[in-house]
Amino acid sequence: xxxxxxxxxxxxxxxxxxxxxxxxxxxxxxxxxxxxxxxxxxxxxxxxxxxxxxxxxxxxxxxxxxxxxxxxxxxxxxxxxxxxxxxxxxxxxxxxxxxxxxxxxxxxxxxxxxxxxxxxxxxxxxxxxxxxxxxxxxxxxxxxxxxxxxxxxxxxxxxxxxxxxxxxxxxxxxxxxxxxxxxxxxxxxxxxxxxxxxxxxxxxxxxxxxxxxxxxxxxxxxxxxxxxxxxxxxxxxxxxxxxxxxxxxxxxxxxxxxxxxxxxxxxxxxxxxxxxxxxxxxxxxxxxxxxxxxxxxxxxxxxxxxxxxxxxxxxxxxxxxxxxxxxxxxxxxxxxxxxxxxxxxxxxxxxxxxxxxxxxxxxxxxxxxxxxxxxxxxxxxxxxxxxxxxxxxxxxxxxxxxx
Numbered sequence: 197x198x199x200x201x202x203x204x205x206x207x208x209x210x211x212x213x214x215x216x217x218x219x220x221x222x223x224x225x226x227x228x229x230x231x232x233x234x235x236x237x238x239x240x241x242x243x244x245x246x247x248x249x250x251x252x253x254x255x256x257x258x259x260x261x262x263x264x265x266x267x268x269x270x271x272x273x274x275x276x277x278x279x280x281x282x283x284x285x286x287x288x289x290x291x292x293x294x295x296x297x298x299x300x301x302x303x304x305x306x307x308x309x310x311x312x313x314x315x316x317x318x319x320x321x322x323x324x325x326x327x328x329x330x331x332x333x334x335x336x337x338x339x340x341x342x343x344x345x346x347x348x349x350x351x352x353x354x355x356x357x358x359x360x361x362x363x364x365x366x367x368x369x370x371x372x373x374x375x376x377x378x379x380x381x382x383x384x385x386x387x388x389x390x391x392x393x394x395x396x397x398x399x400x401x402x403x404x405x406x407x408x409x410x411x412x413x414x415x416x417x418x419x420x421x422x423x424x425x426x427x428x429x430x431x432x433x434x435x436x437x438x439x440x441x442x443x444x445x446x447x448x449x450x451x452x453x454x455x456x457x458x459x460x461x462x463x464x465x466x467x468x469x470x471x472x473x474x475x476x477x478x479x480x481x482x483x484x485x486x487x488x489x490x491x492x493x494x495x496x497x498x499x500x501x502x503x504x505x506x507x508x509x510x511x512x513x514x515x516x517x518x519x520x521x522x523x524x525x526x527x528x529x530x531x532x533x534x535x536x537x538x539x540x541x542x543x544x545x546x547x548x549x550x551x552x553x554x555x556x557x558x559x560x561x562x563x564x565x566x567x568x569x570x571x572x573x574x575x576x577x578x579x580x581x582x583x584x585x586x587x588x589x590x591x592x593x594x595x596x597x598x599x
Contacts, residue, residue, distance in 0.1 A: 234567035239265040245556040247549040249276035253468035256543040268434040281433040285526030286591040288464035293509025297488040323377040329387040330508040335375040338384035339367035344593045355453045358425045361393035383594045385461040392460025420466040425454040436530015439553040450530035472544035475537040517570035527591040
């Protein structure tokens with residue numbers, strides 16, 4: 197098989213699906229071939245549950261699979277395609293971690309030193325180390341719990357606002373901590389806002405410049421950018437649609453925003469090809485030295501059955517076919533992202549659905565991991581399925597239960 201291109205319009209609905217794989221080659225050893233059919237079925241289910249559109253790109257050996265479904269722009273009825281740019285949300289945390297780990301390799305930062313060593317205004321607890329921040333074990337309360345307790349009003353209140361790092365940190369430290377430093381994993385955007393401030397304070401260089409010089413340019417990520425506090429996305433992109441807490445109300449177009457509420461915790465823009473290249477290059481040792489990469493990929497379980505884990509700025513997922521993949525999830529208003537790669541970087545997958553505040557869609561989209569890396573669909577009651585509970589938390593307001 198050399199090239200496969202198929203276009204499908206599903207009768208009786210406003211759903212456009214397109215598939216492309218080119219050129220086809222052997223899958224990386226020991227991995228089943230990706231299942232394009234299973235990916236497409238996951239995307240169709242995500243759309244049935246409220247996503248306007250979805251895309252997936254799989255890079256596996258010499259093969260590339262592009263699968264897209266639905267709409268990139270509902271008003272213009274522009275079809276989704278797998279090359280469109282989007283806001284990657286918390287996948288940005290892995291980019292920030294690479295910058296930080298390069299500084300560690302350069303001798304400018306000690307992972308086990310108090311973070312206050314490197315900050316202009318100290319955190320309230322000297323025991324919080326840089327490692328605690330990178331692994332979400334600082335205990336710092338996540339300010340987004342309060343900011344986005346009411347989803348759309350919270351978003352509209354900050355859509356065009358520009359924050360300093362310190363303003364966001366102060367919103368966090370006004371609350372009690374979740375736990376003692378190092379005592380437990382507790383996901384918090386505050387950690388990576390602190391890391392952004394730390395990086396800029398010790399180097400005197402903006403995060404945008406670090407991203408560009410240390411990651412975007414060396415990897416030739418031409419569709420990846422950090423434009424904070426600008427509100428627009430350049431080039432061909434998917435619009436984002438935020439579900440309201442009252443689900444009888446229409447989706448809110450959330451595409452244009454400063455993302456200043458997240459910055460180094462979630463404001464990167466990219467596309468599926470660039471995210472696959474980024475994570476493949478990261479685990480292949482092209483961005484950080486071996487010692488720092490080992491630190492990043494040293495995982496600690498964060499759920500009861502051990503199928504999910506977290507290292508330093510990286511998530512790990514154990515899949516049903518025995519493979520463990522590394523990457524990150526991302527949530528920002530209007531976008532859900534899963535971007536993961538195998539430990540050798542030989543197969544990478546990015547999936548995005550252009551909605552958020554919809555736990556069913558987020559759970560469903562996670563099914564593309566099994567389809568891409570194991571070539572199968574996992575039953576909802578399998579331990580390898582991402583939790584399908586009626587209530588869930590996500591990367592935004594992680595201590596607020598959503599539906």
